[in-house]
Amino acid sequence: MKTIKLILLICFIGVIFNCKAQQIRELNLETNIIGTWIMNDDPLVKIIFTSRGKYLLYNDNVLMDTYTYSYSFGKSCNSETLTSDDDIFLRIVNTSVEFGDTICYFINTININLSGVTTLSLTSAGRGRLVLFTKQ
């Protein structure tokens, strides 16, 4: 009986430590990116990924433009060429002629922490600028 209690205690502690180690949990990209995101550096910037592949860009609650988005696995996104095989690009294509360009981001990670805050981390491809969003 004493041995069983000891084993149970060890298992319990193991679970606790396991949970602690995974307090940041990586999420499935395709399902969890859908929703509304606020930019950490500029809360006026809001983006919405829809389940139908639309990407809506808002600034100060004004819809600036509508894009389509897709993922690109491998070495290139648009004309941007990479040397790493396992990078994932977020490819955002303007559907209007106004801005007329394709924007590529490296997807660093999408995860949720113990507090339930979901974070999307991107790096703009050409400029290398880190952009962080928090899910609303």
Added chain:
Amino acid sequence: MKKILRSIVIIFTLLISISLINCQTDDDFAATESEVFEKSLYKQRTISISEIPDLKHFIISQSNQGIFSTQNEPAHHVSFDLDNITEIIDTLNNKNYSLSFTFPNQSIGEFYNLIVSKDPLGNIKKPYVLKYKSDASHLDQYMENNYDFSFFKGSVELHKYTDYLKNANFSQTEEDNCPPDLDEYGDPIACETTPVDGSGGGSSGDGNDTGGPTDSDFGGSDNDDVPFSAESRWLCNWRSQHHVSPQDCNRPDKGGTWVLVITIRGASTSANPNGLPQTVEDNCPECITSSDGGIGIVTEKTDCDTSKEDLKKIFPNASDANMKTLATAINDYGKDFGIHTKEQLQHFLAQAGHETGGFTTLNVSESTYWTTASKLAETYKNLTMDSTLAANNSDRYYAPDYLRNSSAVANIAMCCKYENGNVASGDGYKYRGRGIFQLTWKENYAAFKTWYNNKYNPDIDPVTTPNIIADNVKLSIMSGLWYYKKRVLDKITVDSTTTVSQVTIPINDQLTGIKDRKERFKKAQDSINCL
């Protein structure tokens, strides 16, 4: 009595008439002077030697690699002011460069200028040297006024370049052996000297033309002598144009300067108050009479140059020095980067102004300094809070080990893309964001280097020494201009209908800070009215 009275009236009338005629003559003279100011046009700017690589290489080819050394090697007792070379584009589109140089033991009140010119086809003409010597009686006044050339009184001597280039070394001559030629009796020909009175009003020398130097080892030209005639006069130069009233020359804050013009057989050599002479050919009436004076007219306007004051209205918190550098970069290089219209410039200023916090800093760099491990792990997939995962995977790193370590985080986060090497290469940190638009990735550094080397200076190497982008204000701005060209002007049309949002997307993707960018654009519109 009546006869006497009549005589008095006649005499009085005659005096009045003479007086009126005299006044009319004065007016005519004034009008002639005014015409001189209105007709004489040339473009002037200050550049560095790196911007004229062909001339640099030409001079080096005639001497040796050490001629422009900043180390003051004993073999080269000369120091060139390589950052303040005056360039004059004259009315014939000749480009004339004046390089000021000094010797460590030269007398106070003396200074030298090396003059090199290129014709419109790029052919380099025979260079020569002007040596200025202040009169001893006026030296104190000249020094007390901080070597302001308008207080200079003395003489200027024309020398062959080879007088100073001995055995491939540029060194001070032991004596004033200007033309070391011998006359028909075997005696040295005396130096050609022109009196100069910097206080204005002009002065004339003896007008003799001895032909000047007659021989030179300095190749590149089949011209004979460097021509020289002793005549000097002053012209008003205002914002690079002689088209305003002379009193504006006394307003340096308005861009006015007095320019001393020394006529050299058709061409003219002028010296501005900084003591830097320039060779010009101005289409003034005096020059028309000179023997070789090919006279032309500069039609391109230069009075829309962007001034430091224009920029301060948009960026009031920026330093004067930074705004001066920015203005120079815009005026001298803007067109090289595709900025041809005021709208293109206004948008550049709005974007760059936002990215640099109103140009309060020109060394913008993205921080990779983290103090919270969980935040770090949330941001980059290669950093984890799982020590076991990190221990068992070579491409995973335990986040708590990378706090307060900018270089290590950058090396992980930015590795293996856009020519950046692996984590161990250190390229992530080495090629971090620098310059006003945060030039990032080795690939971008290399592309900028190639462009800059081809266009301006082949010696600048931001790939090997990327810190020069951050340390050198000019390069910081130039990298931003290059980025603006590459990301915006090469991709979209920027005109009066272009919105700030349209320009922001290629620059920043997510319209970050759009409100601030719009405000800065409005200020730029108010301040920049032409280009």
